[in-house]
Amino acid sequence: MLVVLDLLGVAVFAASGALAAVHARLDVFGVVVLAAVTALGGGIVRDLLLGITPPSTLRQWPYLLVPAVVALLVFRWHPAVARLRRGVQLADALGLALFVTTGTAVALGTGAPAITSALVGVITGVGGGVLRDLLLNEIPTVLRREIYALAAAAGAAVVVVGDRLGLPQLPVTLAAAVLVAGLRVLALWRRWNVPVP
């Protein structure tokens, strides 16, 4: 079940990477590469931090097929450029939600302490988007004006607390993912911001 959520995260992050690449007017290979990096980067960093080598993402065909197919679909049928920015943001919110929560759950499954698992979860969720933005020469979303790191940390905390309370993993993970995605979408929709110096 974790694998299904993880693959769903791969698909939406691939879409966010592909849309951003189309927006930057990359060619078809650039779109596929950026989709793959965005989709797989977080999981690879997660596995390196947990000492899982080679990273599980690099051992299974679906993890490679999904970003490639998503990237080609986006390349072929991407909506009008004007709508791309919104699409990137929405796919990014879903990818963040799925990767933070499954990343935290995977880390807990290796026996890592609570604080480590939460941090690995946050890094897993944030990693792919940071790589996407770095490769496109943009200041990463996580550093910019909306509530992003906070949403990720809240989701990771819910998964860790649920684990410590012995609650069933799947509903807790799903609830945490809904929390993260909800916070991000609300922040975008209501233009919630936080103080600037």
Place this chain on the structure above:
Amino acid sequence: MLVVLDLLGVAVFAASGALAAVHARLDVFGVVVLAAVTALGGGIVRDLLLGITPPSTLRQWPYLLVPAVVALLVFRWHPAVARLRRGVQLADALGLALFVTTGTAVALGTGAPAITSALVGVITGVGGGVLRDLLLNEIPTVLRREIYALAAAAGAAVVVVGDRLGLPQLPVTLAAAVLVAGLRVLALWRRWNVPVP
């Protein structure tokens, strides 16, 4: 004792990241995230290179509390913007000095060869600042005009030579740190530069 020096390095690199983030007008979360990445990035890379997983930085509360507290303090009481550039440079010099030397010592402690330990030390010292500059879309300090890589290499060499001569670790590490910070501050103060093509 290494832990105290390491935490001091975390604090000053957190300050350098937070000041740079304030300078770039990031919001309060961006300031905390950039402070944490700058402060913890070098140590995480060090542990990955040495095969220490999960990285020790992600297992201990102080390593997380210190950057968060420093970032909030900087955010609240940062001096006039005009003075920020100097502050970033000074905190960066201290962080470099502490991380190069403790990174080299940690690597020697794992039984790594001399050359490996020196390189891991340099990467530990340089890593956090490189991540900070990359995330802010700036060409990293280590590539720019002042003596930076040379100061780091000199400090790492002193720690390695001291270890091989069987000298006591703490004074050697402190002396090496003073050397690195001194070289950096002198280079900034005297505008020492090196040839440009």
Place this chain on the structure above:
Amino acid sequence: MLVVLDLLGVAVFAASGALAAVHARLDVFGVVVLAAVTALGGGIVRDLLLGITPPSTLRQWPYLLVPAVVALLVFRWHPAVARLRRGVQLADALGLALFVTTGTAVALGTGAPAITSALVGVITGVGGGVLRDLLLNEIPTVLRREIYALAAAAGAAVVVVGDRLGLPQLPVTLAAAVLVAGLRVLALWRRWNVPVP
């Protein structure tokens, strides 16, 4: 024999990094650092993905001497600035060819599955150039308009298929490297491009 090809890759990637650094008007230390990062980055990432710690690149003198010497030679005798762009591209094509194929071979040697080995090979080949471009604040070559990821994937596939067919490793690796470099040079020469959205 793999080591010789690997060192040749280090040398040409060092040249590509050093030329790019000269082009960006970095000082002599910046040129050495960028040459080293470009030359060693791919191999370090390869070893981290395969769980080889500390990375073999950081354990052997030649891997450090070669980039430093190449960087100083380039710094001293670099051709007219106008010709630098072509030089970076050519050195980059050779480095890509050598690192993709030796990276794939090293991964196969650790017993990694075929798909993992091919991906590790591609990441090894692409890694150094991506780091070079990121540090100089440029969108990486691999994302830009020419056939790059495709050439890397083709070379990795040839090495994997040759291994599975039980062909002798050295000629297969060389043939794959010629294929990658040839595709890249042809793409540059004929201005082959692929569709843009």
